[in-house]
Amino acid sequence: MWKARPDEKSPGSAAPAPSTTNTTTTMPTTTVVSAGNTAAPTAPAAPRSNFAPQRPGENFRAEVAHIGKSVLIKGELSGSEDLYLDGEVEGSVDLKQHSLTVGPHGRIRANIRAREVIVHGKVDGNITGDEKVELKKSAVLTGDITTQRIMIEDGAFFKGAIDLLKEGKSQSGEHRRELSFNAAAGSNS
Amino acid sequence: MPQFLKMFRSSTTAGTPALAPSQERVPRRSTGFQEFTKVLQAREGLNVLDLGPTSPTNIHYLTSLGHKIYNVDVLLSSMDPALLRPGEDGAAIVDVERFFAENLVFRGEQFDAVLLWSVADYLPESLVKPLVERIHSVMQPGGMLLGFFHTKDAGPQAPYHRYHIAGADTLELQQVPRFRLQRVFNNRHIENLFQNFKSLKFFLARDHTREVLVVR
Numbered sequence: 001m002w003k004a005r006p007d008e009k010s011p012g013s014a015a016p017a018p019s020t021t022n023t024t025t026t027m028p029t030t031t032v033v034s035a036g037n038t039a040a041p042t043a044p045a046a047p048r049s050n051f052a053p054q055r056p057g058e059n060f061r062a063e064v065a066h067i068g069k070s071v072l073i074k075g076e077l078s079g080s081e082d083l084y085l086d087g088e089v090e091g092s093v094d095l096k097q098h099s100l101t102v103g104p105h106g107r108i109r110a111n112i113r114a115r116e117v118i119v120h121g122k123v124d125g126n127i128t129g130d131e132k133v134e135l136k137k138s139a140v141l142t143g144d145i146t147t148q149r150i151m152i153e154d155g156a157f158f159k160g161a162i163d164l165l166k167e168g169k170s171q172s173g174e175h176r177r178e179l180s181f182n183a184a185a186g187s188n189s
Numbered sequence: 190m191p192q193f194l195k196m197f198r199s200s201t202t203a204g205t206p207a208l209a210p211s212q213e214r215v216p217r218r219s220t221g222f223q224e225f226t227k228v229l230q231a232r233e234g235l236n237v238l239d240l241g242p243t244s245p246t247n248i249h250y251l252t253s254l255g256h257k258i259y260n261v262d263v264l265l266s267s268m269d270p271a272l273l274r275p276g277e278d279g280a281a282i283v284d285v286e287r288f289f290a291e292n293l294v295f296r297g298e299q300f301d302a303v304l305l306w307s308v309a310d311y312l313p314e315s316l317v318k319p320l321v322e323r324i325h326s327v328m329q330p331g332g333m334l335l336g337f338f339h340t341k342d343a344g345p346q347a348p349y350h351r352y353h354i355a356g357a358d359t360l361e362l363q364q365v366p367r368f369r370l371q372r373v374f375n376n377r378h379i380e381n382l383f384q385n386f387k388s389l390k391f392f393l394a395r396d397h398t399r400e401v402l403v404v405r
Contacts, residue, residue, distance in 0.1 A: 150248070150252070152243070152245040152248055153245065154245055156243060156245070157243055157265075158243045158248075158260050159243075159260060159262065159266070160259070160260065161259045161260075161298075162252060162257065162258050162259075162260070163257050164252045164257075
């Protein structure tokens with residue numbers, strides 16, 4: 001499937017050849033070492049292909065997707081990766097198990113759902129952050145927040161309701177409410 | 190509507206900068222808040238309405254007690270240019286009907302506790318009584334409100350404060366330079382203002398302020 005070409009080079013690739021099984025190599029004519037075959041490739045110095053498939057479990061940390069400040073989106077915005085949003089959105093935002101950062105130029109008129117939501121800009125809509133919602137000092141939020149943990153910096157404007165969900169059962173079997181506040185909010189206390 | 194004592198005819202200082210959140214906080218004991226706290230600590234899951242400026246400290250305090258908090262900065266909302274209309278004398282006034290169509294609208298929520306702070310002293314006259322009526326309509330019977338009202342000794346330059354909850358009987362005051370005192374209520378005015386409520390309890394503080402606990 002991922003047949004490497006003999007003349008293919010991996011730019012900037014300094015990654016050593018993987019020592020585990022079931023790997024794809026850049027060996028000429030030979031592509032895949034079958035599962036169970038623990039033998040190393042016959043040319044150990046051969047660099048790993050840049051086109052090697054990403055397997056589940058591998059820690060390929062992609063960069064956060066970025067929507068710039070000149071972008072206007074109307075409709076449903078959904079995804080399965082972290083997102084930095086500095087533009088305008090009207091509709092809904094659903095990132096499921098990923099995080100959303102609304103940049104300082106971000107203008108959101110939408111309900112938001114994500115694992116973690118960080119707001120620097122302006123949001124007009126309800127926010128559901130399954131784990132955490134953070135309002136930075138420049139944030140302006142008109143809408144309700146539902147989350148487990150919330151952090152609000154002093155200077156943030158908020159108009160709406162905050163409903164803190166209890167986290168899942170802890171080891172003791174008790175529901176536990178965990179709150180955290182960042183230093184900026186606490187330092188003025 | 191009762192004629193409130195208008196000692197200081199002034200308006201908000203238009204064009205002045207927004208809140209200066211970095212200003213110093215001054216701690217102050219509050220007997221009224223101490224009483225109010227007993228309600229907050231009696232049980233979890235109360236609906237609490239905070240009508241003052243957004244305070245992370247208050248949100249932290251109230252949510253850590255297991256309550257759901259609603260925050261509406263009424264005074265700041267009253268300055269929304271979109272809510273102003275020309276009055277009879279040509280000066281801009283708040284469109285009361287529109288203000289209450291866009292603010293303090295809760296979908297069936299009823300509140301067990303309301304923090305009015307000193308908002309009523311600084312709010313445009315036309316909003317004061319409708320505000321109290323709206324609060325009455327969204328409070329649970331038996332619910333408690335805490336309000337602060339300046340006495341005339343406070344003077345016309347009495348600053349508007351953000352109130353941050355620092356403990357069960359302590360508040361921290363942080364000046365907000367944007368607003369000016371609009372009027373002073375005496376005890377009778379306050380009783381008239383809350384005439385539809387069940388009871389009022391006054392605490393006179395040293396800083397020329399009456400702390401008032403009102404039970405719906």
